[in-house]
Amino acid sequence: MKLTPAEYSEMAKKASPGTKSYKTIPIAFLIGGLICMAGEGLINLYQYLGMDQETAGAVTSVTLIFLAALLTGLDLYNSIARFAGAGTLVPITGFSNGVVSPALEFKSEGLVLGLGAKLFVIAGPVIVYGISASIVYGLILYLFKLY
């Protein structure tokens, strides 16, 4: 069995089935799109109930975050996500699921060392690099406006 890692890597790649993108991408597009459409519907509904557009948008985000958290708690979100893929990951619902799921998972290690410490184990990197990117963007914007 004289085989270099590079040769084996080729072999392994050939034996490993790829993701069925022709199926997963349209499904993700469809489900993600449906979630966003529901969001639009909610904005319209809240505006109809008398909110201005900005408030309606914020309340819609809160509603979607709540629904995703609820579905996560009921152990339904991951079943939907198994089918929907990135469709449930990309919208704001995915972020909610990313925070609620470690909260549920790690509560067995206690409220401080478990839930508290591990709450952002998934969302943490998104927040850190999201904020970092916005600072860089802000700086660039500031420098451009100086001249």
Place this chain on the structure above:
Amino acid sequence: MSQKIGRSTLVLDTFPSIMSYASVVGKKEGEGPLARYFDAIFDDTTLGEKTWEKSESRMQKEAVSRALEKGGYATMQIDYIFAGDLLNQCISSHYGLRDLNIPFYGLYGACSTMAEGLSLASVFVDNNLAGFTMAATSSHFCSAERQFRLPLEYGGQRTPTSQWTATAAGSLVVGKSARPPFVKAVCGGTITDLGIKDINNMGAAMAPAAAQTIKTYLEDSHTGPQDYDLIVTGDLGLVGSELLIDLLKRDGIDISGVHNDCGKMLYDVEAQDVHAGGSGAGCSASVLCSYLLKKIEDGALKNVLFIATGALMSTTSFQQGESIPSIAHLVHLTYNRE
């Protein structure tokens, strides 16, 4: 007395016998094709415990207790137990077996633990170091996921090459008897690493280790694939099995006609949506301690090579970008003492 032949094979000339065995599994495994061979199926995979770690410990204890009970053995009769599991510091074995008062050797062989434990248990009996020994291991989907991957409720995607950690435990008692199944020989694996880094493709990482051990044993024992009814690997799954067959073919050894894999046998891979098949220490242990030993006991299988494979990385080494070292231990099981 055991006799060392070739590179790493021990021939056990008294043919230690597997006196008793038991396997317990979770709901999903209980819905698989081997359901009727298991001693217990727990539809509630928490087993009534508060944490997943406790559930797994309970499951391992159940497997050991049932193996003792089936053979009518008291814990006092067992000289040593060899056990381990996947969780950090092998807590499933330590907590699960702490009340049993059996002298304990803890093993870490990842998913190869059952073959490793059975090897040592048999060697101890063969050399009259013990009258009765035991081997046990377990894995639990939920405790493994939270240690190695992501929270259960997180809606992430599994890649097509990923394998499903079995919620299962297996245990057996080794002693001397005229009743099959017998352990004819064992072959210790060497740590093998061909550079696979994808933690979601364990089958590919472990296949070279399995190929290495099988080749070594066939050379050491001067036998070929045609001498066996079944060459069964631990948990290579679909991807790893294909690679194993290809790797051995490069050395002129064709096992395709007699090979199967516990990761493919435990589940209906397509219908149960386990992607590339089952894995976990409990996967090969539960398939061995149910279907396989039963078939050998009945004489339906007479000559079987059982090779459990283990991936020896940790979450830390994985995050630091290291490749996955793997191991495979082999046990030659027979129906006849010859």
